[in-house]
Every structure is written in C-alpha cells, then in structure tokens.
Amino acid sequence: MKNIKRTIFSSIVFLFVWTGTMLAQNMPFPESNAVWKVSQTTIAGPIFYYVALCGDTVLGGTPYHQVRGLQVGDQLNITSSSFIGGLRRDGEKVYVLPNGYQSEYLIYDFSLQAGDDISIFSPILGQNVSRHVDSVKMEDLAGQVRKVIYFTPSHPLYPPERWMAGIGSSSGPMTPTVEPGADSGSQLLCFQHGDEYHNEYPPEDCLLPELPAECGLTNAAPAPITIEPLQLTAQPNPAGPVAVRFVINQQQLPEPCHLKVYAANGKLLGTVANAQPATNLPDNLMLNQGFYIATLESERTERVLAHCTFVVGEP
Numbered sequence: 107m108k109n110i111k112r113t114i115f116s117s118i119v120f121l122f123v124w125t126g127t128m129l130a131q132n133m134p135f136p137e138s139n140a141v142w143k144v145s146q147t148t149i150a151g152p153i154f155y156y157v158a159l160c161g162d163t164v165l166g167g168t169p170y171h172q173v174r175g176l177q178v179g180d181q182l183n184i185t186s187s188s189f190i191g192g193l194r195r196d197g198e199k200v201y202v203l204p205n206g207y208q209s210e211y212l213i214y215d216f217s218l219q220a221g222d223d224i225s226i227f228s229p230i231l232g233q234n235v236s237r238h239v240d241s242v243k244m245e246d247l248a249g250q251v252r253k254v255i256y257f258t259p260s261h262p263l264y265p266p267e268r269w270m271a272g273i274g275s276s277s278g279p280m281t282p283t284v285e286p287g288a289d290s291g292s293q294l295l296c297f298q299h300g301d302e303y304h305n306e307y308p309p310e311d312c313l314l315p316e317l318p319a320e321c322g323l324t325n326a327a328p329a330p331i332t333i334e335p336l337q338l339t340a341q342p343n344p345a346g347p348v349a350v351r352f353v354i355n356q357q358q359l360p361e362p363c364h365l366k367v368y369a370a371n372g373k374l375l376g377t378v379a380n381a382q383p384a385t386n387l388p389d390n391l392m393l394n395q396g397f398y399i400a401t402l403e404s405e406r407t408e409r410v411l412a413h414c415t416f417v418v419g420e421p
Contacts, residue, residue, distance in 0.1 A: 133252050133272035135200045135214065137171045137193075138162075140299040141314050144278040147291045148399070153410045154295070155335075157190070157279055158317060165192045165203055168210075173202070173280060175335055177360075182315040185360075188335055190280065202280065204229060213282060216271050218242070218255050226282065240266065247273065248297070248304040273297050273304055336360065338402050340416035350387040350416065352400055358383060362405040370397045379405075393418045 140159045145152040156176040163172050170192025177186040191204035193213075200214040211227040218224060222239045240258040244251055247270055255269040268276040275282035278292040296312035297304045305312045337355045352365055365381040368374055376391040381402060387393075401413040 133250055135195050135216070135272060135274070136299045137195060139317055140297070141176070141317055142274065142279045142297050143295040143312060143314055144281075145293045145295055147293070148401075148410065148413050151401070151410050153413065156315060158187070159193065160187070160317060163192055168192075168194065168203075170194050170203060176315060177335060178315050180361075182313055184315050184318065213280070214269060214274070216253060216255070216269065218269075237267070245270075248299075248302040250302065270304075272299070272302070276306065336402070336412045338400060338412040338414045340400060340414055344417040344419040350393075350418070351384060352381075352387070352414070353384045354402070354412065356383065359402070360411070363402045363411065364405055366401050366403055367391065367393075368399040368401070370399070395419060 136159055138159050138161070142157045143154065144157060145154055156178060158174050158176055159171050160174045161172045163170050171194065173190040173193050174187040175190050176184050177188075179185050189205050191202055191207070192210075193200065193202050194210075195201075198216040199212060200216075201210045202213045203210040207229075213226065215224060218239050220239055220242050223236060224239070225234045225236045227233070228235045237257045239255055241256045243254045243256065245254045246252075247254070250272065252273070253271040257267045257269075259266050265276075267282065269282065270276070274294065274297065276294050278294050279297075281292050294306050296306060296314060298314050339353050339355070341351050341353060342349070359381065363381045365378040365385050366374060367376045367387070375393070375398075376388060378385055378388060395418055397415065397417055399413060399415050402411045403409065404411060
C-alpha cells in the first residue's frame with residue numbers, strides 16, 4: 107500500500123511539473139491590448155514611459171501589430187500616442203520593424219535553452235549584442251506558469267536580464283539586451299494583457315492606463331502621429347559658456363515645469379522655475395567647458411518629463 111501511495115504521489119508531481127512545463131512553453135507573446143510601464147535610466151534620474159500593442163497595420167506588404175508610445179495625463183488617461191513600429195510573432199520568435207527602419211530584426215526567441223548563445227541587434231547601440239543563456243526556469247507570473255530565460259550579464263555588477271514568456275524582457279518590452287549604464291538602460295516596472303497583470307517590484311503600486319476600445323481596429327497603415335513625445339533640445343550644441351537655449355518640440359508644456367542643469371557626475375548646478383517652450387540658460391549660471399545634462403521636471407511631482415545632453419565648448 108505504501109508503494110502504491112508513493113507511486114500515485116510521484117505521478118501527480120510528475121504530471122504537475124509536465125503540465126507546468128507545457129503551459130510555460132506555450133505562453134505566446136501578446137499581439138494586442140497589452141501595455142507596459144518602463145523606467146529609463148538617466149544620470150539626472152529615471153524617466154517613466156508607457157508602451158502598448160494597439161491595433162494592426164501593414165508595413166512593406168507584411169502584417170504587423172502596432173507598437174505605440176503613450177502619453178498620459180495625471181489620471182493616467184491617454185492624451186496622445188505615437189507609432190513606434192510593428193511587431194509580429196512567428197512561433198516562439200518575435201520580430202520588430204521600428205518606425206523609419208527598412209527591415210525587421212529578431213527581438214525575442216523563447217525557444218532558447220540553458221547554454222545557448224544568441225546575437226540580437228540593438229538599435230540603441232547600433233550593433234549586434236551577444237548574450238549567453240545562464241538558465242531556464244518555470245515560474246508563476248501574472249497567474250500563469252511561464253518559461254523564464256535568464257542571461258549571464260556582461261559584468262558582475264549588472265543584474266541578470268530575464269525574458270518572460272508572454273510578457274517580455276525585464277529591461278522593457280522593446281529594449282532587450284540593453285544593459286544599465288550611467289545614462290542608458292531601462293527596467294520593466296509592470297505589464298498588463300487583458301486580465302493578466304505583472305508587477306516587477308511589489309508591493310509598490312504600479313498603475314497602468316486603460317487602453318481604449320479603438321485599439322482593436324485594423325488599419326491599413328499606421329495611424330498618423332498627432333503629438334510627438336515631449337523632447338528637449340539644447341541650441342546650439344556644442345554651445346558657448348552662456349549662449350545656450352533649451353526648446354521643446356511642442357507649442358506648450360503639458361504642465362508647469364522646472365528646467366534643471368546637471369554636471370556629468372549628476373551634481374545639480376542650477377534650476378530655472380516656470381520653464382517655457384524656449385528657455386535661455388540664466389546669465390548667472392556660468393558653465394565651464396564640458397558635458398552637461400538638462401531636464402524638464404514637473405513642479406508638482408518632480409517627475410522627469412524630458413531630458414537632453416549638451417556640450418559646452420571653448421569661449
């Protein structure tokens with residue numbers, strides 16, 4: 107009787123593990139109605155942004171799912187969106203065609219196993235990046251058993267990147283293989299696809315905007331970009347010690363902002379209250395020759411809305 111019980115118990119355990127493995131291997135990458143919140147690393151602090159899969163399109167005769175950057179208001183209502191590129195799934199592989207690119211490239215391969223190597227093009231670095239799979243695990247994430255691929259970091263101080271089946275990378279959905287740096291890299295904060303929700307850093311709240319119903323529409327071409335993401339630019343760049351002006355790419359700021367100037371080491375050098383779409387560097391802020399960072403920060407929340415780097419040359 108004991109042997110029979112042991113056999114039944116072992117069979118149940120095997121069946122549970124086998125079933126979990128099959129479910130994990132078959133978790134597909136989202137194709138619509140998914141949204142991610144990402145934190146981008148900068149010297150001056152993190153910048154938060156949202157990415158969504160929202161509607162379909164055709165690019166170069168090939169059907170894709172639209173990847174869109176979302177602009178949100180204080181209540182997480184979507185105020186505008188911009189077309190980032192197209193995404194398509196082919197089995198366990200995922201390809202992306204960024205806006206402005208002529209050809210697509212591989213962004214995920216969830217068929218990888220421990221010990222495998224993969225080379226993926228990084229648009230941020232402008233070159234292929236090689237990664238080695240350290241291990242593959244089955245984990246319960248967002249209410250599903252998912253295959254999770256762990257990569258060996260290129261430096262011991264870097265956290266290991268994880269690819270989560272049906273969710274994406276711990277570095278963000280569209281920026282895998284980009285490791286952290288002083289002014290680069292990103293981190294996934296949370297993800298939602300229908301009823302599936304995943305928070306990378308509980309118990310901290312991570313709220314996401316609700317995608318509108320029109321995300322399900324099929325379009326023959328990408329929807330027109332009505333308002334571009336907020337961008338900050340220094341003019342001229344390189345500049346002289348005081349002849350620097352900072353401008354944004356919109357008619358007005360979305361909310362009252364401070365303009366802050368930082369040294370390359372992150373030290374705050376000066377703050378301009380009530381920043382405008384075009385703001386001059388204050389006369390009393392003398393900058394030596396070197397590299398600097400400027401940010402637009404919300405007066406109310408101190409959240410970084412946009413940033414740029416600029417160089418001050420010789421007088």
